[in-house]
Amino acid sequence: MASSSNGNGNLVDELEEEFQSCIHALTKEESATGVDKDEIKLEVDQTTLKFIDLARQMEAFFLQKRFLLSALKPDLLLKEENFDLKQEIARKDELIRKHYDKIESWKNLLSDQQNYNKPIQSLPPEMRAAGAPGGPGMMPGGMGMSMQNSMQVQQMQAQQQQMQLLQAQQMQQQMQPQLFPGQPGGGRGVGAGGPGGFQQSPNLQ
Incomplete structure (x- = not known):
């Protein structure tokens, strides 16, 4: 044995x-x-x-x-427990540090996204729809955004000019019957004998 x-x-x-x-x-x-x-x-x-x-x-x-x-010797047990606690605290500190690193990276991503959306939100709805991310004609980078904004401004100016031309044409059409009352579709003539018109005065000689 x-x-x-x-x-x-x-x-x-x-x-x-x-x-x-x-x-x-x-x-x-x-x-x-x-x-x-x-x-x-x-x-x-x-x-x-x-x-x-x-x-x-x-x-x-x-x-x-x-x-x-x-x-x-109870102090030896206390030292052992302290050592174990230090190891556990170090492990948890490392875990917390990793979480903070992830939070910082997420904050940076969110801030970049917010800064990217600010110029689009400040534009009118029509321009915002045309300049939304993924829209047609969008170029990557800041140069593409500036070129797109300039094109949108030019389009707005052209639309304003067209509106002004239309308004001028409408005003001319409204003023034309007043200048030429004898034409068809015009206003009431001064010498006409129609209803509502003034009769011609007799010739006094």
Whole structure:
């Protein structure tokens, strides 16, 4: 047995010996030893149970030593807890820093989008629809936007000139019957004898 082969009864050495026994039982070949599968299985079960028992004894030994250490030197446990807390705080600080970096990148994206939309929102609705992102004739970059704005201003000026010409033509059409009353469709003549007109005065000689 492991305990008889180890005079000092050291748990670490016994655990190591039992681990070697488990490996030897698992790697044993049938043909070389002349042992059947049932015997090999029984040996593996016994060595595994012995290894588990020694592992539990080792765990109890370390728990007992830790309890004694906490009773005799509590400052060591406090140092260990402080170290663990520092590691946890450093990990969370790194996580918070990553979140702040993401927030800054999102803010930059939003500010760029808002600055891009400001010139479009300040224009009239007709020009805003023509200068919306993705509209026809839009060129990338600030140069494209300035050229598009200048073209829109020229279009507005041309529309204003057309409106002024139309208004001038309408005024001429309204003034033409007053200047030529005898023409068809004109106003009422002074010498006409029609209804509502003034009759011609008799010739006084």
